[in-house]
Amino acid sequence: MSLLGQSIPRFEDGRLINGQGQFIADLMPVPGIKHVAILRSPHAHARIRRIDTSRLGTVPGVTGVITGRDLLAVLAPFPVGVPQPVTYYPMAIDRVRYVGEPVVVVAADSRYAAEDALDVVEVDYDPLPVVSDIETACQMPPVALHENAPDNVANHREFTYGDPKTALNHADVLIQERFVYPRNTAVPIETYGVVAYYERSSGDYTVWANFHGPFTLHSVMAHALKVSTQKLRIKTPQDIGGSYGVKSAVYPYMVLLAATSRLLGCPVKWIEDRLEHMKASSSASxxxxxxxxxxxxxxxxxxxxxxxxxxxxxxxxxxxxxxxxxxxxxxxxxxxxxxxxxxxxxxxxxxxxxxxxxxxxxxxxxxxxxxxxxxxxxxxxxxxxxxxxxxVIQPDQxxxxxxxxxxxxxxxxxxxxxxxxxxxxxxxxxxxxxxxxxxxxxxxxxxxxxxxxxxxxxxxxVTIAYTPEERARQLPKSGAVSAATVAIDALGGITVQIDSAPEGQGHETVVRQIVADVLTVPMASIRVIAEMDTAITPWTISSGSYSSRFAAAGANAVFSAAQKVKTKLLALAAQQLGVDCKTLRFEEGRVWGAQGATDLTVKRLAGLTHWNPSDLPAGISPGVYETSYFSLPNVxxxxxxxxxxxxxxxxxxxxxxxxxxxxxxxxxxxxxxxxxxxxxxxxxxxxxxxxxxxxxxxxxxxxxxxxxxxxxxxxxxxxxxxxxxxxxxxxxxxxxxxxxxxxxxxxxxxxxxxxxxxxxxxxxxxxxxxxxxxxxxxxxxxxxxxxxxxxxxxxxxxxx
Amino acid sequence: MKPAPFDFIRPESVDDIISILSHTADAKLLAGGQSLIAMMNMRLARPSALVTLHGVPGLDAIEEKDGAVTVGAMVVQERMRCLMSRRREFGALAEGIGYIGHPQTRSAGTVGGSIVHADPSAELPLLLQVYRGSLETVGPSGSRHIAAEEFFQFPFTTALAPDEILVATHWPVPTISSGGSFREFARRRGDFAIVAVACHISIEDRRLIDGRLGAAGVAGKAVTVDLPPDLRGRPLITEEAATYWLEMLMPLLDPPDDLEASSDLRRTLVRTLSREVIAEAWVRAQGGTP
Amino acid sequence: MTRYAKDQRVPVTLAVNGHEYRRWIEPRLLLSDFLRDELGLTGTHVGCEHGVCGACTILFNGAPVRSCLKLAIDVGDGQITTIEGLVKDDEFDAFRQAFSQNHALQCGFCTPGVVVSVWEALKRASDSESVDWNDVLSGHLCRCTGYVGIRRAIMALQAKGGGKTEA
Known part of the structure; x- marks a missing residue:
């Protein structure tokens, strides 16, 4: 009976219930890590007149300090998907635009010491008018937040489908109403966390973060760090304590910590605290x-x-x-x-x-x-x-x-x-x-x-934010792709690498169900690696956990990679047995032919590809390591x-x-x-x-x-x-x-x-x-x- | 969110504490820490010295004598709740303490800590006033007994002198024919009350002889009103009588207007909840459990 | 009377999960940080540091408390039990099964705190004390499960004889 479709409790649960999950705050992946605290703006809108860090020497355990202007030496502004992007850095430069915007970063021996250091940093501000109401902001702007958006509008587009004007004119009843949806946010119980390490000799950055979709914004981060993408390696921890989307906005902090590591010459770690999270992480619009x-x-x-x-x-x-x-x-x-x-x-x-x-x-x-x-x-x-x-739309439509x-x-x-x-x-x-x-x-x-x-x-x-004319000047974007790898080692151990960086959805379990079904092996013989490493995980631009994409995309990538493995092993079995591949099937981890069970198991077949590759028939490569990219249709x-x-x-x-x-x-x-x-x-x-x-x-x-x-x-x-x-x-x-x-x-x-x-x-x-x-x-x-x-x-x- | 540095002092006696308070400006006493440590983690409180009350003898006993239950300042709220849940005559007490936060905070939060904090919406200051309790403090010139009414003054302000400490609260034991009830309106379970209301009623020969009604979250401190004299001796509390009683409470209210509730809504809540607690206290005083 | 200066390292001995640990600490070190950073007991999670979320809940002399609102220096001879201590108990297997089979966790970040509280409340329930499960569970924020699986796990544990009240 198929495992898929059954209510199977999760393999993830044991470690998490035991308190043995590995979350970002638990990790010290490199030696010599210093702890970061961030001084944040108390003003919603102000010019920074002066930042005085001269008293930092009086605080024990301080490693160094970074201000917004220091970042200019190593960072470029983040790219944005609108025609007239605003200049956005991960820390304020000369002007703050929201309460909680980072102004100064301090690294020290402990988070305690780093917070002590913030106490002695003095910042003088000249407050500016505050834009708080959405409609006032764009219709009667008291002030422009950014020079190239005088009406504070970052994107404006109009769309007409069919003939709405006529249809509304001819409607018997018109309903008109104004609705307000509030700012709310996700509140994962685990806050953001980042560890960053810049290796001076190579100029390579490695950043650990509880980001559940590292590739979606990998290019944005690499651009900001002014490096080519292979020089920014992002790793996620084994476990992420919830996100519900909001942790995708950890990326500015990943860049900030990466720059801090480079400027201070040491690896740095920042675990966001709850007040920082509520004030300055991200929220729904x-x-x-x-x-x-x-x-x-x-x-x-x-x-x-x-x-x-x-x-x-x-x-x-x-x-x-x-x-x-x-x-x-x-x-x-x-x-x-x-x-x-x-x-x-x-x-x-x-x-x-x-x-x-x-x-x-x-x-x-x-x-x-x-x-x-x-x-x-x-x-x-x-x-x-x-x-x-x-x-409602009818079934036959x-x-x-x-x-x-x-x-x-x-x-x-x-x-x-x-x-x-x-x-x-x-x-x-x-x-x-x-x-x-x-x-x-x-x-x-x-x-x-x-x-x-x-x-x-x-x-x-997202490119629909541009007009068709603007889009025509760019390269087109499309797709909803996911990737996965199924590998079998010389003794039959099965490892599956996925690209979803889950934070509680149970992908490790569902992946076992899928692969165990295809290869007819016990779920316990499969290990699933869900943490991502952008340098070694098969990835796609769209990889990660968002837009509820695992069931539709990720699961199918796993299925398709497992099918590739099955096809390869059956082809090898057919050669070994001297029969047509089509007469063979897997059952209970073993190849069955027209005469019933053979002595060829998944373990044995995989072993042949590893231990004795010189005897492999033409067309069958050594090893079992199959990656599949699955693309959803119609996108x-x-x-x-x-x-x-x-x-x-x-x-x-x-x-x-x-x-x-x-x-x-x-x-x-x-x-x-x-x-x-x-x-x-x-x-x-x-x-x-x-x-x-x-x-x-x-x-x-x-x-x-x-x-x-x-x-x-x-x-x-x-x-x-x-x-x-x-x-x-x-x-x-x-x-x-x-x-x-x-x-x-x-x-x-x-x-x-x-x-x-x-x-x-x-x-x-x-x-x-x-x-x-x-x-x-x-x-x-x-x-x-x-x-x-x-x-x-x-x-x-x-x-x- | 880590506390700023502070000196840590471990006194061995109440005298030690008074001596520290007299000589160390800005020293803070640490009881259960459920408010203080949270404020220190946010660096909104930055005492130069923290004086722990843990381990100081004589502060965590519960004993009954001379017609009152004496609760040491360091008794944790959950312990008092468990104990009082077996005392029918203190009907509102266990019920009211059950509204303080959660078991996980009540197991560390102390009775004295909550009383001294004097949050105008807090349960224990309201309860102490409804039960006509008093406080025992010790300072350089000896000990004092202060009636609850006089102890609570303004939001987060009490009659405690800077060099005094609260050592115990006294809860006069009502007659066995007493009933009490507590209700609270909050956004979520365990949140600070928008409005809390408590009522205590004593009867004798099936007639009303005494009672007190009080509300928190509606003024700078909890407000109370005694059973009106013209209701004494009556055989039952009718809805009109309850309304008559609670309307005497209303002029004492000066309810805040904030994100959660307007002043008017708070007044409405006092009326609604008061009717409920009076009715329930009455039934309980007669030995019933509605 | 003893006074420790703010910049002094103070020797403390804490009893955690049945072992005594001696460390030199700053007076201001939070118990949650002591457990995680000094002892490596990272099962105690830190989610808010103001006593609301419940992720850092531990047992202190058998009662559930927030370790983020306690100072390590102020623990005295109190007995501390963390999730790592509960795991060693023979009865924990049944607990783990009930949580897993009822899908009482997703991301698992709030879970150790929830488990600690539920463990203690079930002990009380089995001592014939009446337990108000809304009261117990409201001391924990879980953003994944809607608390449905957690309630089911409690019911399953109670059905196995862990107390008399209903979740």
């Missing part, structure tokens, strides 16, 4: 969206117009403005809408630069889109479920090309929607909620969110009409949330949460459900608790874990049901799609829809605190 949706009287969704402003922070930083484009192909969600107008602005403000956070671009899109569906249902006097049912160029590979949206409604007891609860009205302060509400979940990002999608560069299939596959999910809201206290209780996913074939249901549970918790946090709040001076008000509220076990829904449909992904051998991000895209909308339903108000911003709930009740009652 806040977004203001103006949405106009046109419907026919009978509920047909005809046209969509979105104008959206992303707050990308003080510097537009790669891969931004990708938050605006990651979901470009699935802009219309699950609905068959052909007329779309989109206007995108990436706006710079005096806040920490943004980047990947689980769901990347998804919650910013689906919160407005799925709220619009509920608002429209109310206006049309339709049930929100019925309105969705009337507009697949593969479905969206107006903006996405190619939805497969799905059965009506069935998934029905399963979710039934599992939640939708109708009965609506009835119960209606009966409860006007009896006491508690109101019940139910909300749906319907999400097409992209996975396996097309590396070309082409953007067309001249700005059509882009931004992801390789698209899963689907429907969430139904039931809430009780106390109108007096503002307390929201999530009574019940149902989520039904269709991610194609599940490689390991135990792990798939774990991803979904985590996604729901994440989405619930964004709906009810989490926000990086700033005051008008750009100071972070929620900068500790006492103020930035991550849900604990007590805040989880009282009941959580996870169900699955299985519409196979047609373009891949394993038929799986990603599923870890969907609930982050859906939960905010589902819960906001439920609360809106309970209160009879239209919630248009997140998170929903007792304060915002009571204020919206008061506003409705005319008291606010």
């Amino acid at each position: 806040a977004r203001i969206s103006y949405v106009t949706a046109g419907f026919s009287r009978d509920g047909r969704f005809q046209a969509l117009h979105i104008k959206q402003y992303d707050d990308v922070g003080a510097y537009i930083r790669a891969p931004e403005p990708a938050t605006l484009y990651r979901v470009h192909g699935n802009l219309t969600g699950a609905y068959d809408v052909r007329h779309v107008h989109l206007e995108n602005y990436a706006v710079m403000t005096n806040r920490v630069p943004t980047g990947l956070v689980r769901g990347y671009g998804g919650p910013q899109l689906y919160f407005p889109l799925e709220r619009i569906m509920d608002i429209a249902a109310r206006r049309l006097k339709m049930d929100p479920a019925a309105l969705r049912r009337a507009n 697949f593969p479905y090309r969206t107006a903006s160029g996405g190619i939805y590979d497969s799905g059965d949206y009506p069935s998934v929607l029905n399963t979710a409604l039934q599992a939640s007891g939708y109708e009965a609860f609506r009835e119960k909620a209606r009966n409860l009205q006007d009896s006491g302060p508690v109101r019940l509400g139910i909300g749906i969110a319907v999400v097409v979940e992209p996975s396996g990002s097309n590396m070309g999608y 082409d560069p953007p067309t001249t009409e700005d059509l882009i299939n931004s992801s390789a596959t698209y899963g689907f999910l429907v969430d139904v949330a039931k809430v009780a809201v106390n109108t007096e206290t503002g307390k929201i209780t999530v009574l019940d949460y149902v989520t039904v996913h269709d991610a194609g074939r599940l490689l390991n249901p135990l792990l798939a459900d774990g991803q979904i549970h985590g996604g729901v918790a994440f989405g619930l946090g964004s709906a009810l608790y989490e926000e990086l709040r700033y005051d008008e001076e750009g100071q972070l008000l929620t900068g500790s874990l006492m103020d930035y509220l991550v849900p604990t076990a007590s805040e989880m829904p009282e009941s959580l049901t996870v169900l699955h449909h299985h519409t196979t992904a047609p373009g891949t051998p394993l038929g799986a799609k990603g599923l870890g991000e969907g609930n982050v895209m859906s939960a905010g909308a589902a819960i906001a829809n439920a609360v809106s339903d309970a209160l009879g108000v239209e919630i248009c911003s997140l998170p929903l605190s007792p304060r915002t709930v009571t204020e919206s009740v008061m506003k409705k009652e005319g008291r606010g």
Whole structure:
């Protein structure tokens, strides 16, 4: 029986439960490491008048100090994917643009001593006006953050698909609303960590970091360090303590530490502390969206117009403005809408630069889109479920090309929607909620969110930030590729090297399932190396763990490498046995022919290639070391009409949330949460459900608790874990049901799609829809605190 | 996030501590450290000397005599919670302590530390006032007993002199026919209270004889109000009576307006939670467990 | 009375996992850093250093506490147990199995702290004390599992006779 598809507990677990994981903070990979602390700007915007480090000599144990100007000797600004890049270095030079921006780096014998050293560094600032509001920043800019962006707009693009103007003019009902999605962040329990070593004789850099996608930004880092890529070797530790996207923004610190090592002449280590992380690591982009949706009287969704402003922070930083484009192909969600107008602005403000956070671009899109569906249902006097049912793409429309160029590979949206409604007891609860009205302060509400979940990002999608004319002057970019190697040593030991740098997803286990199935060997005979080393790991530009790409891309690369090994060993077996290869197969780690089992095992065949290569037949090379690059289909560069299939596959999910809201206290209780996913074939249901549970918790946090709040001076008000509220076990829904449909992904051998991000895209909308339903108000911003709930009740009652 | 350097002093007696406090400016006493060490890790607190209270004899006993339970300043909150969970007459006490942080912080955080910190939203200062407790302090001129009402003054400010230390809190034992209840509204379990409310009620011959209602998080310190005289002797607390009582608390409120809650929301929460705790304290005083 | 100057190295002897360790330390050294950097017990993880996340939770005289809010110099003769100490217990195998089979961890960074707390609470539960599992678990932040697998693991351990309350 196939191991793939079974709920197999993880091989990773033993070491992690025992406390024997190897995380970046645990590593001292070279001798003589000094510890780094970073002095950060207390101002959101200021000129640096003077930096005085003269008193450092009074602090014991200090190795050296680096200021922003020192970096100019060894660094170039980071490249960015917009036509007019801003000058971005990993440390402020003469001017700070967000609270927490690095200003001085000190290395010392211990972190304690390094922090002591920061105490005696004096910096004088001349404060400048602060740009905090997104719309003010670009419409009435009080100050330009960067010279070549006088209106603080880093990227502006407009897209028209179909004839949205006419369609909106002819719509019976127009829904118009402004939505605000807040800045929130991922909060992995392990913070960033970097060790960097510059070897003077060769000029080679080696950087260890808990970066889960080293190759995506390897070229960006090498460019900043002004070296060719082979001179920057990046290694990840065996274990990474969560990322949820946000650790991709460790890369500026990797460059900063690399430069520090070079300038100070010693290896350096920096473990970010929690206050640094909250203030100055990265965050999701806040977004203001103006949405106009046109419907026919009978509920047909005809046209969509979105104008959206992303707050990308003080510097537009790669891969931004990708938050605006990651979901470009699935802009219309699950609905068959052909007329779309989109206007995108990436706006710079005096806040920490943004980047990947689980769901990347998804919650910013689906919160407005799925709220619009509920608002429209109310206006049309339709049930929100019925309105969705009337507009979702039908099974016979697949593969479905969206107006903006996405190619939805497969799905059965009506069935998934029905399963979710039934599992939640939708109708009965609506009835119960209606009966409860006007009896006491508690109101019940139910909300749906319907999400097409992209996975396996097309590396070309970011280039849609450029106009077709600008793109025409560049080389095209595309693809969603993954690589893996399967090797067998002289005694039959199997090692698999993967390129996903996982941080908890369980790839080491799924890889064993795949390879054990192909070679019919026990999973215990396989070792999986998941940590990456850019100098020796087979890699691709897109390698790493993001955009839920392992199930769709990484797993298939492993499968394909294992197939290569199998093909080679069977060819060798055929030669040994003097039979046709096609008559042979593997079973229980042994070659079987027409007459049954032979004495040729995987171990024996692999041994032949190592111990006695001179007897190998023509066409069979020594050793067993097979690398495979797997490329997902349909991920082409953007067309001249700005059509882009931004992801390789698209899963689907429907969430139904039931809430009780106390109108007096503002307390929201999530009574019940149902989520039904269709991610194609599940490689390991135990792990798939774990991803979904985590996604729901994440989405619930964004709906009810989490926000990086700033005051008008750009100071972070929620900068500790006492103020930035991550849900604990007590805040989880009282009941959580996870169900699955299985519409196979047609373009891949394993038929799986990603599923870890969907609930982050859906939960905010589902819960906001439920609360809106309970209160009879239209919630248009997140998170929903007792304060915002009571204020919206008061506003409705005319008291606010 | 590492503390700045400090001298570390290990006293052997309460006298040692007083002598240190008299002679070392800027010395800080270290009890459970759940607030202080966190502040020091952030370098928001930078005492030049830290005086540990661990190992100083006489600070971590719980004993009952003369009608009061005396809780040493260094008794950890979780120990007091476990002990009080078996004392029905202190109904609000174990319940209220259970709202302080988490077991992992209550196992190190001390009763005295929380009292002296005097956070206006904290549970123990509210409870000590609702139970009409007092504090025993020692300074250069000997010991003092201070009523809880007088001890807490402003946010994070108490009547403790700079060279004095808190050695114990005294909790008068209510009559056996007493009931108490505690409720807290916070964003997440274990967070600092937005509003906390506690009520204690004593009955005799099925009639109300005494009670106190209090709230935290709504003024510079916890506020309390005694059972109104005209409710004494009544055979039950009706909803109107409860409202009458709690409305006497309302003028004492000066609720802050912050990210989490407006002043109005805090007032509403005091009303809602007060109704709940009064009703529950009443039922418990009669021996019931609602 | 003893006074140690801030720049002085102080000899301390700490009892950790049943062994006594003698080290010279600065007065300000946090217990979490002592365990990790002085003893190499890197199973105790540091996630926030202000007592909220729970990753650094250890047992101090049998009770779960945050090691980031304790000074190594102030531990005295308290008995410290870290995850490395629990692993040596005969009963730990069942624990590891329950956590793994119920997928109670993903990245594993919060896990040692969670395990320490759950271990202690299950001991209390088996001593017939009532345990409020929301109270226990809320002392830990996990960003991966939504706490679903952790609750399932606790239920599985309780079903095997580890106490009477429900997770």
